[in-house]
Amino acid sequence: MNEWRLQEALEDSEEPLTDKAIAARLSRARRVERILRRDLDEIVSDDDLTYAALLALKADPVERGGNMQNALRWYYRAVNGRDFPRLGDCCPKRQIAIDAMPAAAAHSRPVYSSTNGLPDVAVSSEPIGRLWLDFCSAKNRIAAALGRSSNVVGELAERVVAEYHDVEPFAVSHPSADVELADGTLIQVKARVLTDVRTTSLSAFRSWNFDVLAVVLFEPDGTISFGGEIPRDSARKHAREVPHVNGWMVSTTHDFLSDPAFTDLTEAYRKTLETL
16 A cells, blocks of 8 residues: 555645644554555455455444444545445446454454464463563574674675675665676665555655665565565655655555556575575
């Protein structure tokens, strides 16, 4: 979901909304995305899929007053510039069933399985204190093995991209890039660990003085969910300037990750990670 687009639509609505009301609607839209387990951009791009999603939300026993349906309708309007018709007036061309997560489960803190990153019912019985110490120990060992900063997610992604291209990451910090290829191509690497909300913001872009953007998205179990490279100019089309961060932000929306300019290197990055 492109939260910036939804926020702009809410701020420009005919009925003025307070900051608190806008924040509540954004939160509700995130919750809907968790329940449906799909990117809202994908859903609202297809009327039959939107219809199926609204039916799934309506059938949830926690749905009261149509709040979750309204959240999806708000986003549909923000993206498509028109209202989605009432369910009784719809004539879908395809019958689609959406396997939605119960809203009560989506509202609670998820526990991830070790296989697919989706919420699991198994809860570890190990003491939290012990798990914390093990986590810190593992993180420190990874940072030492990478030999760079303590930002192990970013450093690991940079190493994966560099190894894939058979080069080394920059030994010292570069203002706009993380990897330089033999032909001088500069690559900036952005990485995130996904949660049950599949759309997230990449860290801020302070400049565009590079040639290619590499994106590496990890599942909570450490596997690579998505990996790809896109030319800078194509990536910049998806960016939004945000004054308070003194830079530009890009979200991992369906529109962004499905941009035809992306070279999908997910499998290649996975194989590279396995050999590190």
